[in-house]
Amino acid sequence: MVDKNQFSVSVREIRDSLDYERGVAPLISKVIETEDRLHVLVPDRAEKSLLLGPGGRVVAKLSEVFGTPITVHSNCELLLRERQLRLTFQRIGKLLSDSSPNQKPILQQLRLDIEKEMEYPRRQIDMRKEDTGTIVAVAFSGGVDSGAALYWATRQTRSVISLTADLGCQVMGNPEKRAIRYISENLEISQYFIDASSNLEKIFEGAIKEKLHPCGRCHRTLMESIRNSARDLGVDLLLTGELLPTGRQSIELMDDLMIIHLPATLSLSKYRTRKISSCLGMKHKQERFGCRLLSRCHQKGWKMIGPSIYRVLRETEAGILSTGQSLQQIKNILGPSLECLKKRNRAKNDC
Incomplete structure (x- = not known):
């Protein structure tokens, strides 16, 4: 077991060996060991910067010394994340009383997961297999963020439907479609490709000819297609892979359809969504930004x-x-x- 005093000594030794004299040696608040890494807590961003070192050299050397990956967190970051999770927790509390029998078990599970995540990195969601009997649709693009939402859904229920908006080969090619089908087949879940290509021409024309950034209009188009398909299938619960709308904004109600932006609901980072989606067998090669x-x-x-x-x-x-x-x-x-x-x-x- 690594204690913070032992870790602090190693930090000073490595900084000395690299001739780093800037600032004072970073203050270590806590060292937490998990099964795959050390989590090191420091008071704020400036302390974190010094612990990482230029180009991450200090923490890379520390990782070699202790023989395990190391993640550095500032207490300020963790406090902000905890606040976001509390806002989501309160939002779920208000939604529970009016939720449908199909929605309620998922909301209850999210509350349990949020309670764990508020103590991250000491505790976190464990992804144990459950079967709530809920029917859940997931907007799955084939990326790691929606992949994390899909994997989380399959741990809660056997009745998962994967919905992918197909905007044509300009946006998604056959290799991407094959990868999506492969994942769905391995999970033994239903997969639907929704033809939304009729809307692509206007988006394409606006982007190429008028130089209008396509992402906003494209996102609205694909989400409208997916929402309509979920309703057509009789599903009142849709999960997405969106990361940004945290807190109260992470769960939306559109008439009878509840939309849960799963990574945002749990305030996950890109590193965490990659780690969770790797359970689907997704290969994390260098991702292209966008389509x-x-x-x-x-x-x-x-x-x-x-x-x-x-x-x-x-x-x-x-x-x-x-x-x-x-x-x-x-x-x-x-x-x-x-x-x-x-x-x-x-x-x-x-x-």
């Missing part, structure tokens, strides 16, 4: 690039993305534009 259409749009200049980077910054501010993950996503967004710029420069030089 194929968006990659093309990024070549059109700042009017397209700006809103995408703003999205990354919002998720970073919300604690969903680490700074390293944010940097990688921004590189991903800028990649096509930088490549186009290189080609133009080469063409000019050839002239």
